Amino acid sequence: MISSVKPTAAVVLEDGTVFFGRSVGIEGETSGELCFNTGMTGYQEIFTDPSYYGQLMVMASVHIGNYGVREEESESDSLKINGLICRNFTNRGSRPAMDQELKEFFKKHKTIAIAGVDTRALVQHIRDFGAQNAVVSTDISNLEELKKKAMSVPSMAGLELSSKVTCSDPYYYGNPAATYKVAALDMGIKQNILRCLAERDVYVKVYPLNTSFEEFASWPCDGYFFSNGPGDPAAMPHTAELVKKVIDLGKPVFGICLGHQIIGLSQGLETFKMHHGHRGINHPVINNSTGKGEITSQNHGFAVKSQSLPTDGSILLTHNHLNDNTVAGIKFKDKPVFSVQYHPESAPGPHDSRYLFDEFVNLLKQYKS
Numbered sequence: 278m279i280s281s282v283k284p285t286a287a288v289v290l291e292d293g294t295v296f297f298g299r300s301v302g303i304e305g306e307t308s309g310e311l312c313f314n315t316g317m318t319g320y321q322e323i324f325t326d327p328s329y330y331g332q333l334m335v336m337a338s339v340h341i342g343n344y345g346v347r348e349e350e351s352e353s354d355s356l357k358i359n360g361l362i363c364r365n366f367t368n369r370g371s372r373p374a375m376d377q378e379l380k381e382f383f384k385k386h387k388t389i390a391i392a393g394v395d396t397r398a399l400v401q402h403i404r405d406f407g408a409q410n411a412v413v414s415t416d417i418s419n420l421e422e423l424k425k426k427a428m429s430v431p432s433m434a435g436l437e438l439s440s441k442v443t444c445s446d447p448y449y450y451g452n453p454a455a456t457y458k459v460a461a462l463d464m465g466i467k468q469n470i471l472r473c474l475a476e477r478d479v480y481v482k483v484y485p486l487n488t489s490f491e492e493f494a495s496w497p498c499d500g501y502f503f504s505n506g507p508g509d510p511a512a513m514p515h516t517a518e519l520v521k522k523v524i525d526l527g528k529p530v531f532g533i534c535l536g537h538q539i540i541g542l543s544q545g546l547e548t549f550k551m552h553h554g555h556r557g558i559n560h561p562v563i564n565n566s567t568g569k570g571e572i573t574s575q576n577h578g579f580a581v582k583s584q585s586l587p588t589d590g591s592i593l594l595t596h597n598h599l600n601d602n603t604v605a606g607i608k609f610k611d612k613p614v615f616s617v618q619y620h621p622e623s624a625p626g627p628h629d630s631r632y633l634f635d636e637f638v639n640l641l642k643q644y645k646s
């Protein structure tokens with residue numbers, strides 16, 4: 278135990294390991310896939326990122342809540358994680374610009390948060406034994422029962438979750454008089470992606486996941502965007518079909534994270550579930566054409582298999598993750614299509630990779646002329 282306070286909550290892993298803590302928000306029980314994020318800042322953006330839907334978030338950073346919440350800095354309209362596990366949870370944030378305490382935010386969105394957990398040991402456990410499911414509960418009277426429940430949580434592999442976080446109707450973002458128009462498929466799109474496009478003179482029409490190809494392709498636009506999102510990309514064959522048809526239209530296409538994975542799947546590439554994924558704001562990536570490194574924001578548990586890239590050079594490996602050499606970016610040789618596994622919009626994280634939005638806009642410009 279790292280706290281002398283009596284435990285009032287626990288995380289029970291499917292392998293039977295138990296970590297104790299105390300409840301800091303609402304009482305109850307929640308479950309999902311355990312993952313950890315190593316970012317030192319940016320908890321609000323992380324907790325509201327729709328790509329985390331279905332996951333229990335362990336924050337490796339020790340202090341959570343110390344700068345409160347500012348609603349307009351959310352990446353979506355609600356908290357998207359299934360539950361929070363942290364070490365120190367601060368009840369009183371100190372930042373003039375905050376508009377509420379993180380605790381209030383968790384209460385408002387009815388999301389369970391527990392603190393006082395030995396998160397260093399828990400992160401090492403996930404790192405050593407891989408991602409696994411767990412239950413978080415504020416009732417710790419029957420740990421055996423919680424373990425059974427943890428074992429029955431559905432595996433993330435094979436789960437389609439985008440439909441839970443996509444918009445219900447199409448909407449527009451940005452300036453209608455902007456120079457460029459882009460149709461975006463919302464698989465769980467982060468706000469900052471829309472801001473990054475709008476800031477570059479792009480007007481975006483955002484479509485729900487279940488949009489037909491005919492409808493998606495009917496808006497007169499200069500290019501297409503496929504967003505980030507939760508779940509297993511291999512569980513979305515209909516979306517891969519739509520993406521393939523869109524790519525065949527010949528207009529510029531850009532994809533981020535889940536969008537990147539589905540662009541890969543649409544061309545016959547394969548994806549796999551990683552041991553414990555990449556989630557943080559200092560992941561090193563190399564741009565293979567410039568030889569330059571970039572420090573990136575990442576959040577993914579699946580990746581494109583490098584061995585599945587075609588040997589004829591029709592799809593180029595533009596970026597690699599420097600820690601494990603996994604595929605971090607691809608580009609089509611003969612089409613204006615490219616995608617990255619990481620988050621150039623950051624939020625949170627460094628801005629090193631914003632140039633990718635500029636490259637997309639350059640393709641839109643070339644296409645228009």
Ligand SMILES: NC(=O)CC[C@H](N)C(=O)O
Pocket residue numbers: 328504505506507508509510533534535536576577578579580
């Ligand atoms: N941020 C994302 O788009 C995540 C993509 C996918 N759900 C994964 O975990 O790999």
